[in-house]
Amino acid sequence: MSLLVLPCHRRKILFLSLLIALIPLFAGWIVSAAESEQVIIGLGDVHGNFDGLCDILKRVGLINEAHHWTGGQTVLVQTGDLVDRGAREREVLDLIMLLESEAPEAGGQLEFVLGNHEVMNIMGDLRYVTPEIFATFANPESEALRKASYDQYVKWLKTNADLLAASKDPLFAVTEQEWLDRHPPGFIEQRVAFSRNGVYGKWIREHHAVVNFNSILFLHGGIAPEHSRLSVDQINSRIRSEIRQWDDASQYLLDRKLILPFFTFQETTAVVKAVFTLASKTHKMAPEEQKERLDSFLTLGDWLCLSQNGPLWYRGYDEWSDQDGVPQAEALLRAYHAVAIVVGHTVQKSLNIRARFGGKVFLIDTGMVASSAHAGRASALQIHGNTRFTAIYLDGETVLYEKGSAASAAKAP
Numbered sequence: 001m002s003l004l005v006l007p008c009h010r011r012k013i014l015f016l017s018l019l020i021a022l023i024p025l026f027a028g029w030i031v032s033a034a035e036s037e038q039v040i041i042g043l044g045d046v047h048g049n050f051d052g053l054c055d056i057l058k059r060v061g062l063i064n065e066a067h068h069w070t071g072g073q074t075v076l077v078q079t080g081d082l083v084d085r086g087a088r089e090r091e092v093l094d095l096i097m098l099l100e101s102e103a104p105e106a107g108g109q110l111e112f113v114l115g116n117h118e119v120m121n122i123m124g125d126l127r128y129v130t131p132e133i134f135a136t137f138a139n140p141e142s143e144a145l146r147k148a149s150y151d152q153y154v155k156w157l158k159t160n161a162d163l164l165a166a167s168k169d170p171l172f173a174v175t176e177q178e179w180l181d182r183h184p185p186g187f188i189e190q191r192v193a194f195s196r197n198g199v200y201g202k203w204i205r206e207h208h209a210v211v212n213f214n215s216i217l218f219l220h221g222g223i224a225p226e227h228s229r230l231s232v233d234q235i236n237s238r239i240r241s242e243i244r245q246w247d248d249a250s251q252y253l254l255d256r257k258l259i260l261p262f263f264t265f266q267e268t269t270a271v272v273k274a275v276f277t278l279a280s281k282t283h284k285m286a287p288e289e290q291k292e293r294l295d296s297f298l299t300l301g302d303w304l305c306l307s308q309n310g311p312l313w314y315r316g317y318d319e320w321s322d323q324d325g326v327p328q329a330e331a332l333l334r335a336y337h338a339v340a341i342v343v344g345h346t347v348q349k350s351l352n353i354r355a356r357f358g359g360k361v362f363l364i365d366t367g368m369v370a371s372s373a374h375a376g377r378a379s380a381l382q383i384h385g386n387t388r389f390t391a392i393y394l395d396g397e398t399v400l401y402e403k404g405s406a407a408s409a410a411k412a413p
Contacts, residue, residue, distance in 0.1 A: 038214050040075045042381035044344035044353075044364035045115065048086020048133065052368045052378040053095065060380050060392055067095060069102035069110075075213055076103070079344040080115020080220035080312070084128035085369050090136045093200055114209045114239070115220040115344070116312040119305050121194045122201050123246055125265040131184045137193060138186035145188050149262060150179055156260055160271075163258070167274035171267060183262070191262045196247045205243060208236040209311050214386045217338050221314035221345040225328055227304075228335040239305045239312075245296045252293045272297040317361045318346040329360040339386045351377040352398075353391035359401030362389060 041060050046053050057063040062071035082096060083089045100110040117128065157164065157172065164172055174182070194201040210219040210232045217223070217232070227235070250268060253259040259271050272294050304310040320328060333339065344365040348354050354363040367376030382390040387403040 038075065038385060039073075040077060040213055040216065040383040041071075042218060042342045042362070042364050042383065043076060043078045044366060044379065044381075045079070045081035045347075045368060046086075046092050047081055047084055047117070047369040048089035048092055049368050049376070049378070050086070050088035050091040050095070052376075053092055055394055056368075056378040056380050056392070059378075059394055060382060063099065067098075069099050069106060069108065071103065071106065071108045073107040075108065076110045077211060077213060077218045077342070078110070078112045079218055079342065079364065080113050081117045081344060081365075082112070082115070083121055084117045084133070085130070087130065087132035087136065089133055093203075097203060111211050111213070111218070112207050113211055113219055114204065114207055114305075114312060118204045119243065119312060120265070122204055122243065123265045124191070124263060124268060129190065134184045134186035134190055136186065137189040139189065142185040142189065146180060146183060146185065149183065149188050149260075150176060152260060153179065156257070159257065163271060163274045163278060166278040167270055169270045169274070171270055188262050195261070196251075205240075209239045209305070210235050212336070212338065214383075215337065215339045216383065216386055217336055217341045219341075219343055220312050221310070222317045222341065222343045223311055223332060223336075224309045224314050224316060225331065226309065227311070228332055232336065235304065235311055239310075242303045242305045249293050249296060252290075269297060269300070313345070315346045317341070317343060317356065318348075318363055320356075322357070325361075326357045329357040333360060340389070342381060342383075347376070353379050353381055353400065355389065355400040359389065359403070362400070 041062065043053075043056070054063065054067060058065075060071075062069065062074060062076055064070045076099070078096060082092050086092075096110065096112055100112065103110045120127075121129070192198050194204070196202065196205070210217060210223070212218075212232055223230075223235070230238070249272075250259065253268065253271065254261060258275065259268050263271070275290070275294060276298075300306055305312055307313060309316075317325070317329075329341070332341065340360055340362060342362045342364060344363075346363060347365050347367040348363055351366045353366060355361070356363065362381055364379065364381050366379040368378050369376045378394055380392045381400075382392050382397075384390075388399065389401045391398045391400050
């Protein structure tokens with residue numbers, strides 16, 4: 001029977017039925033179109049280079065001269081290590097935090113993922129924090145705060161003489177001048193800022209180690225093959241748990257006056273070792289609560305956030321040979337149902353963003369460090385959909401990989 005001779009109400013019912021049946025097809029087409037048009041910018045290590053950061057963000061159209069978001073619906077993923085080395089890290093942090101809040105208002109997004117240097121700072125590993133960086137945290141009361149903190153330290157030494165005797169760590173055997181030299185103006189304030197409730201510490205702790213946008217994984221160092229059994233959620237959950245363990249254990253030590261709020265990673269771990277040494281020498285085990293709180297310190301080297309093979313420290317993607325890397329990269333992509341992995345952490349000797357293994361891995365740390373000791377270059381990786389990857393520099397750009405193109409196929413692996 002022709003549709004034209006059907007009663008009007010039956011034609012309406014049939015039309016609505018067809019429309020409902022086609023909705024999933026239209027929805028799939030819309031999602032596919034959105035993915036193909038999605039623009040993602042990957043930004044590597046910054047290390048306090050505020051000028052370089054601003055220059056490259058302007059170059060890719062994400063900020064204006066006033067340093068406000070102009071990127072529209074673009075997604076910016078920054079792969080960690082905003083801090084250390086360069087003296088203007090506070091300005092870098094403040095800008096990224098500002099843009100993170102502004103981008104959604106325009107339909108865009110900024111996603112920061114943890115770098116090893118962010119975790120080092122929140123745990124007090126300050127080997128790469130320079131006096132110039134500390135000075136940016138200083139204020140008119142800093143000198144008085146330093147002296148008061150040293151007095152607090154002297155009292156701590158007297159109160160914990162038994163621990164120091166058990167430790168025998170030369171770390172604590174310092175003169176007043178040596179202590180002041182190790183704690184320049186702004187040191188105490190920097191530790192507050194990166195603490196659990198500090199302006200930067202709280203913000204850092206809210207972020208993930210790995211994110212997935214448009215089937216592309218972004219992280220700081222890389223996922224080692226032996227960790228590919230862990231899902232993205234499991235990696236993020238474990239690292240967040242480890243940081244929480246550090247915070248909880250540190251608070252436990254603080255509450256019992258075993259450490260001071262401005263202690264470094266090295267000082268805190270030395271105290272914990274002394275606690276267990278003292279318990280062993282006196283043939284007494286630490287109370288159960290203390291043992292439960294501090295046992296985690298004995299396995300710090302196995303923590304995912306501190307391990308050299310963990311996602312914040314891994315350098316395998318740079319070190320693998322082309323022959324060995326292709327199957328390993330393919331196995332990782334299969335495990336995470338991804339089309340590519342983008343990482344920072346390892347400065348590329350050429351100071352160019354590097355595509356490896358036939359466009360499966362992109363290494364985007366080009367040494368953007370504001371330091372005469374480290375030559376570097378501001379750069380960003382522009383990704384259209386998940387098919388075209390372009391390296392953007394202040395003086396030009398290069399298409400590194402385009403799915404289906406003869407040039408990209410020729411470059412493989």
